[in-house]
Amino acid sequence: xxxxxxxxxxxxxxxxxxxxxxxxxxxxxxxxxxxxxxxxxxxxxxxxxxxxxxxxxxxxxxxxxxxxxxxxxxxxxxxxxxxxxxxxxxxxxxxxxxxxxxxxxxxxxxxxxxxxxxxxxxxxxxxxxxxxxxxxxxxxxxxxxxxxxxxxxxxxxxxxxxxxxxxxxxxxxxxxxxxxxxxxxxxxxxxxxxxxxxxxxxxxxxxxxxxxxxxxxxxxxxxxxxxxxxxxxxxxxxxxxxxxxxxxxxxxxxxxxxxxxxxxxxxxxxxxxxxxxxxxxxxxxxxxxxxxxxxxxxxxxxxxxxxxxxxxxxxxx
Amino acid sequence: xxxxxxxxxxxxxxxxxxxxxxxxxxxxxxxxxxxxxxxxxxxxxxxxxxxxxxxxxxxxxxxxxxxxxxxxxxxxxxxxxxxxxxxxxxxxxxxxxxxxxxxxxxxxxxxxxxxxxxxxxxxxxxxxxxxxxxxxxxxxxxxxxxxxxxxxxxxxxxxxxxxxxxxxxxxxxxxxxxxxxxxxxxxxxxxxxxxxxxxxxxxxxxxxxxxxxxxxxxxxxxxxxxxxxxxxxxxxxxxxxxxxxxxxxxxxxxxxxxxxxxxxxxxxxxxxxxxxxxxxxxxxxxxxxxxxxxxxxxxxxxxxxxxxxxxxxxxx
Amino acid sequence: xxxxxxxxxxxxxxxxxxxxxxxxxxxxxxxxxxxxxxxxxxxxxxxxxxxxxxxxxxxxxxxxxxxxxxxxxxxxxxxxxxxxxxxxxxxxxxxxxxxxxxxxxxxxxxxxxxxxxxxxxxxxxxxxxxxxxxxxxxxxxxxxxxxxxxxxxxxxxxxxxxxxxxxxxxxxxxxxxxxxxxxxxxxxxxxxxxxxxxxxxxxxxxxxxxxxxxxxxxxxxxxxxxxxxxxxxxxxxxxxxxxxxxxxxxx
Numbered sequence: 084x085x086x087x088x089x090x091x092x093x094x095x096x097x098x099x100x101x102x103x104x105x106x107x108x109x110x111x112x113x114x115x116x117x118x119x120x121x122x123x124x125x126x127x128x129x130x131x132x133x134x135x136x137x138x139x140x141x142x143x144x145x146x147x148x149x150x151x152x153x154x155x156x157x158x159x160x161x162x163x164x165x166x167x168x169x170x171x172x173x174x175x176x177x178x179x180x181x182x183x184x185x186x187x188x189x190x191x192x193x194x195x196x197x198x199x200x201x202x203x204x205x206x207x208x209x210x211x212x213x214x215x216x217x218x219x220x221x222x223x224x225x226x227x228x229x230x231x232x233x234x235x236x237x238x239x240x241x242x243x244x245x246x247x248x249x250x251x252x253x254x255x256x257x258x259x260x261x262x263x264x265x266x267x268x269x270x271x272x273x274x275x276x277x278x279x280x281x282x283x284x285x286x287x288x289x290x291x292x293x294x295x296x297x298x299x300x301x302x303x304x305x306x307x308x309x310x311x312x313x314x315x316x317x318x319x320x321x322x323x324x325x326x327x328x329x330x331x332x333x334x335x336x337x338x339x340x341x342x343x344x345x346x347x348x349x350x351x352x353x354x355x356x357x358x359x360x361x362x363x364x365x366x367x368x369x370x371x372x373x374x375x376x377x378x379x380x381x382x383x384x385x386x387x388x389x390x391x392x393x394x395x396x397x398x399x400x
Numbered sequence: 401x402x403x404x405x406x407x408x409x410x411x412x413x414x415x416x417x418x419x420x421x422x423x424x425x426x427x428x429x430x431x432x433x434x435x436x437x438x439x440x441x442x443x444x445x446x447x448x449x450x451x452x453x454x455x456x457x458x459x460x461x462x463x464x465x466x467x468x469x470x471x472x473x474x475x476x477x478x479x480x481x482x483x484x485x486x487x488x489x490x491x492x493x494x495x496x497x498x499x500x501x502x503x504x505x506x507x508x509x510x511x512x513x514x515x516x517x518x519x520x521x522x523x524x525x526x527x528x529x530x531x532x533x534x535x536x537x538x539x540x541x542x543x544x545x546x547x548x549x550x551x552x553x554x555x556x557x558x559x560x561x562x563x564x565x566x567x568x569x570x571x572x573x574x575x576x577x578x579x580x581x582x583x584x585x586x587x588x589x590x591x592x593x594x595x596x597x598x599x600x601x602x603x604x605x606x607x608x609x610x611x612x613x614x615x616x617x618x619x620x621x622x623x624x625x626x627x628x629x630x631x632x633x634x635x636x637x638x639x640x641x642x643x644x645x646x647x648x649x650x651x652x653x654x655x656x657x658x659x660x661x662x663x664x665x666x667x668x669x670x671x672x673x674x675x676x677x678x679x680x681x682x683x684x685x686x687x688x689x690x691x692x693x694x695x696x697x698x699x700x701x702x703x704x705x706x707x708x709x710x711x712x713x714x715x716x
Numbered sequence: 717x718x719x720x721x722x723x724x725x726x727x728x729x730x731x732x733x734x735x736x737x738x739x740x741x742x743x744x745x746x747x748x749x750x751x752x753x754x755x756x757x758x759x760x761x762x763x764x765x766x767x768x769x770x771x772x773x774x775x776x777x778x779x780x781x782x783x784x785x786x787x788x789x790x791x792x793x794x795x796x797x798x799x800x801x802x803x804x805x806x807x808x809x810x811x812x813x814x815x816x817x818x819x820x821x822x823x824x825x826x827x828x829x830x831x832x833x834x835x836x837x838x839x840x841x842x843x844x845x846x847x848x849x850x851x852x853x854x855x856x857x858x859x860x861x862x863x864x865x866x867x868x869x870x871x872x873x874x875x876x877x878x879x880x881x882x883x884x885x886x887x888x889x890x891x892x893x894x895x896x897x898x899x900x901x902x903x904x905x906x907x908x909x910x911x912x913x914x915x916x917x918x919x920x921x922x923x924x925x926x927x928x929x930x931x932x933x934x935x936x937x938x939x940x941x942x943x944x945x946x947x948x949x950x951x952x953x954x955x956x957x958x959x960x961x962x963x964x965x966x967x
Contacts, residue, residue: 466803605814608766613790614788614791
């Protein structure tokens, strides 16, 4: 039932978001097919809406997958060093391989994200960690280390400003012709849907997976591969959208439980809806300027994360 | 080698590096100008290093871990938020923003109060689970940082980047008054814990065992947090965030020291921390032509050490 | 003498201890037994002031333990918890030296050093006295910690599940040491035990807890009875006597 409400809200807000911006567009403009207004619509408004929906759904699903693979509610690309690693890769591509354009950005961001994420997963499997909260903490610290390496490089090549800009995601510059790479997330998300059941089993641990006849390593590799590519694409086009990937799956699982096949649709829809609401807020709060989405989501996301942490505490006692 | 020998070597290193930083190019004509510039910087480095080394060891002892340090509690972000909030509510021309001494004092006081408030609320709810406390601190750090940028954005979307860069502290624009204020503050705070050194030896056995041996463990933890808040706030206001320095020197100090005594371990950690910071600053100035900052360099080296520490299978 | 008077403890609306009262006889071994969640460890924690009760008080020689100063109480009551992982490089002798902390504040006097040596010998630790405690086996480390408590020289010793993670040989060794502490050094030993047969074999008195209340207490003969234990643990069981000692069979 709730899912239906979310879908309706998503549809209504999607339409509404098309009419927000510096150039006012009215329904009359559309009905009379005023050509310059329609051009604005196709040049900036539709691409932006698409970018928001894909980012919201894609990152939320990444978070969901990483939670299951690491068997820890508080692990996501944000807290698992993936986002910072993608920054690092993007920086390397921009400095050394800028001639190759998006292809090199995609290759390096995805490869670095993968390396960082795998390193993190390897670390937490190798050292036996005592507490649930230690795992995301380690991920965050690993992220600080990777960020320090990137900053070190950025200083040498005068790229510090670009690097700090990537750390704050923004939809401001999304226009037709500059965001299409994001669509690469769609097939990734589809693969995630197909593997949903296997991720659920993998989430019960290596021993259980093996005894149920699941190729554990393969499923883990596919899961981390998907999250790395989606994270890389989002980082290249939008930048970091902190904690979105962490809070959405957590909120969904509060009401829908932890069976991935049941929750993956809700996670995608709710993630898109959540990011759309944040985006509309960001565009209106200091109109005609806008606040980068990374900041809006960063504030809301970290507060929600704190609430989740304290809630779990209260629940346990 | 005996511990006293190790301490002597570290002191010699500290003096040697200090001379390398201060002396080059001094002539009878220019020495007043250069010394006026270099001595505050040297003092700032030693105070910062000492503060971080001191707080990290004691914090790790009372929290019974070797991975978390007070720097993980998000102090740098707190500093950033205070700066942004002052700017936002009072404006760039106001006394508290423009006057560096007043700004420093207010920042440190607010940071200490905020840190203690956080620790109190978090501890009140969660008892003795320190990993939880530190994770909450880290997330609060992220919240503060984004809130600070949010405020800057609202102040002026077009000047956002230049404002953002202005908010960070650095050794190169240090002034004498601030260093002296910070030094007095740090020495007073650190001195308060000196008489507890033997209790820290006991506290290393764990809360239960130290209570059994008559140490008021909860009070000791509280004192350690207050002192850590003061020391790290002062250090952050001087140079900005150096997340991994404390972690690195505290662990190295435990490995270097033969004794388990905190008088020895803390002394080594304080000296080592200052030596590393000084060496880092020299490397940045002399060999990298300011091509990076000392904080980035130290976080890089410290971060690698941290991963090695994890791989060696330390219990977490 | 320790007296527990009307102690209760509530963890977020779950009552763990509910009006528990009894006296602990001096110079004897008293075991707390009972099913999981009966409140044994919490009770021991409260007696040793690690945990604050929500109601009632613990008296030591007719005076509430909350009125004692930290180091005064540390000269009277010592406690050993089940997990004693230490993040420091300490030799066994240094660890035992910590036992003198309440007496000398960490600066060992000649008398303190004598006490440490006596504890080393008493627990037969002389061979490994200079070894790092983290290099010892579980049983040896446990013995080193007991050594610390012997050096602390309190008349009351509390232990929380001292047999946890010890194998059979070390469990027997540990209980024999505790027996000697009581018989030779006149200590009062209070411990939480899981194994009813270890408790019956080595204790003088027992306190059986169930759902936060005292279900039975008294000498071993008074508590180790089929009807009493069956109702405490909710399993049918049988008690046999072998060489005058009671053995409980519950499987």
